[in-house]
């Protein structure tokens with residue numbers, strides 16, 4: 001869901017709301033640019049993504065790995081249930 005929002009906001013150039021952290025503290029925000037970075041990564045523009053936020057490509061990779069792990073766990077669980085039903 002987050003990846004879809006990030007990609008859409010990057011492609012459609014949605015306005016980014018003002019960062020509350022930076023507004024309140026005046027300090028650079030550690031998360032600002034992450035959504036745009038993820039969107040650029042999903043758009044295949046890794047160099048642009050790294051300029052927005054260095055962790056954007058890592059967030060995309062982690063999400064993809066997480067999805068694969070969840071699919072493998074689900075498949076193993078269903079296989080286990082099928083074997084129990086056969087016995």
Ligand SMILES: [Zn+2]
Nearest residue numbers: 019029031032
């Ligand atoms: Zn921020």
